[in-house]
Amino acid sequence: MMSAPPISHPADIRWSALTEQIGQRLKSRSVDASRALVLVPYAQLMDSGRRAWAQAHPSGFSPRFESSRNWAASLQPFLPSINDLSGDVARDSLVAASLIDRVGRGRVAPALRPVLVARLVDAARQLGPLAAARPPEARADWAGQMREAMATGGQTLQWEALVASLALAWTSSSVYATDVLWTPLAAPGVAFDDLLVLQGFQPDPLATALAALWGDRVTVLPLHPPTEAWPIASLHACHDAQDEAQRAAACVISLANAGRTPVALVANDRVLVRQVSAQLHGAGLSVRDETGWKLSTTHAAARLMSLLRAADPRARTDDLLDFLQQTRVWPEAQLQSLERRARSLGLAQAASALRHPQLVGSVPLGLPELIAALQAPRPLSQWLPDLAQTLRSCGWWDEWCSDAAGQQIVQTLRLSDGASHELAVLEQGLQEDATEAMRRRKPHMSLAAFTAWVRDALEGASFMAPNTGTPDVVILPMAQLLGRSFAATVAPGCDERHLPASPEPPGAWTPQERSALGLPQREDLALAARQAWEMLIRLPEVHLLWRTQEQGEAVLPSPWVLMLDTAQDGAALAATIDPRERRRLTPEAVVRPGPSSGDLLPEALSASAYQDLRDCPYRFFALRQLRLQDADELEVEPDKRDMGIWLHAVLKLFHEERAQAQAEGAAPDARSDRERIDRLARSTAEHMGLNALSADDGATEGRAGFLPFQAAWPAVCDGYLDWLWKFEASGDRAGPRFAQAELSLRSEAGPYRLIGTLDRVDHQDSPEGVIPFVIDYKTEPRDTTRNRVKAPLEDTQIAYYAALLPEETVRAAYLSVTESRDAGATLLVEQTQVIAARDALREGLVRDLDRVAAGHGMPALGEGKVCDFCAARGLCRKDFWTVT
Known part of the structure; x- marks a missing residue:
């Protein structure tokens, strides 16, 4: 015979000692090894025990090494009844919800109900092993004793006491898979004559109870050895x-x-x-x-939850896009078009995106019907086949056939054909046990409730990759x-x-x-x-x-x-050598970029585009020539930019309606002006979706974030109207008068086309004829506006707007509109040298664009505030330039 290999691992040494103890026990009681049962703390030790016995006793029969659940499963299959605690969260959460409804009798708020259900399931799972460790006929008495003991333990809060009481009642009235171990099938002397219990770090309540039942036929052996000297780790x-x-x-x-x-x-x-x-x-x-890990963390579960979130009537557009990006049913180009247009329109609500008239051609065929099919309440037994059909429509069902996590989701949620019958029977049984008031209510489950049930079921299931x-x-x-x-x-x-x-x-x-x-x-x-x-x-x-x-x-x-x-006598806490392999990397210098692209000039140039060229040529190259732009955000709160857009729209409508009223013979007065501008402010905000619910056509959405701007509106309105009345009263018949708002113009500067939209143009009579007066609204800080006109040749915007007009003689000014309640809340800041600035701008624009067209470099020359919020900063890599 070959000698056995030397034993050096502590576990092997302990198993060697245990098998010797087990052998001596069986020999002293004259019990054949095949008639002995060894209970291990957890199932993974069954193979370890069998191997250790086979190594110590290579011939003859072996004891049975089993965990308590394995032993019970080998004796009798188990099928939980309607109200039993099964350990399956998909079932148990339904039973827990029924118990909460029966005992709560309408006192439980809808928002609190899911929390109580989750806590009840968790509490019951903790009490379950204690209840299973009592014989079925003794559990009622055990529950009564526990209830009395808990009642004398002090006062508890209402809902905590309710959960504890229900958990105790539920677990004490349940039947467990291990109850067969209390029957004659597992009685001492029937299948086994001797029971040996290997005890882990914590005693198992069921194993301890079975040891008491078997009396002198049982031996309890600690699996862990006594403390020995510590080696160096x-x-x-x-x-x-x-x-x-x-x-x-x-x-x-x-x-x-x-x-x-x-x-x-x-x-x-x-x-x-x-x-x-x-x-x-x-x-x-x-x-x-x-x-294992929670089934809810698998990719298949994330897909399923994205579908349910997208189907929610209150779903955000981000939820809808997240779902669509995980499907392969619809063309990728169509999904990209939908996302691009939804972002450009700022449609944060999925319902608005699906109904918006400008997105009709981008919404995938069948998507609205697929989403709508999951929104109506229905019984759980109907939810499951409907969800399975939706998964087939999404193309995921076939993929899950080859995915272990997907298969477990189908099994956990009972999505396969006929599997939902189990939960249908459970629903019916719970309905029959309910009160008369609860039976009168239809057992329909809303999409939100069904989504919560799916989430709890996936959270409670453990996934182990094969x-x-x-x-x-x-x-x-x-x-x-x-x-x-x-x-x-x-x-x-x-x-x-x-x-x-x-x-x-x-x-x-x-x-x-x-x-x-x-x-x-x-x-x-x-x-x-x-x-x-x-x-x-x-x-x-x-x-x-x-x-x-x-x-x-x-x-x-x-x-x-x-x-x-x-x-370890000071054997250093961090003295171990790092086991990671070290690689030597040669750094590469990042230099200031200076590309050239004379063949990518924009077809037309706006004021902001030319400002980019003047601020930083590389910024113009990236944002205007390559046309690289940040994707618009869907979930954004209104900011100063939104307030500016809203104010521009309000003032445009106000002056147009006011001018129409004057043309019809109505003289302007303070009362009518205030009523008109307030009315237009409210209607414009509603149309833009800033302070109201969605419109009927789904084109706008509600945003509570605009409330701070609404609060500032009275001060803005008062300041603007005070300025307007003084502005009109100070002039004579030759003074400026409103002519047009949001005027889109095109012009030429050499071979280059200029485009832009002027906020407001007034007309002023003069001996040479009518002079246009360009007014540009500004909601920025007052000092910023004043600084714009201090250096006429440095300010691009007002000079550019003057260059769009065909007239040689123009006036131009910024109108600073603030919310200050002091005098001068609205102030006209005129650029008195606008003609010189315009002529210089035209000359400089032609010269700069000629250099770009000739292929001159476009270096990143921006500094200070120009770079702080530049969208191209990550592209030019300014933060990583090598300083030479």
């Missing part, structure tokens, strides 16, 4: 979470390259471990995740390292937040309630955490990692790490 103090994830992945990869597999990756921080797992997959390692073959890396909780043999262990997240010495007890139970119910106390959880830690650091080749800061705040190592450092 590799300690890694990382800078932040990203650094920690990279270093943890590097540790695992270096161990795998050295042949030390499988490697155990401890999931102290699930978010961090997900990042590490992604890096390991990228390195080609096979990873088995035994902790694995084949022997993994290189196994992700697992720290406590499940117990009894398992790994070549090396990497444990990130060993900081004070993710690995505290005293873990926070789960649930909303008070310490008195936890004590009365038999739930683990904080001290019990702390002891179990300490035992798990002591087991971890006795393992061979252990790497412990933690971050020293998170989001700018300092983070300390876990107290266990600090104690470990002391126990």
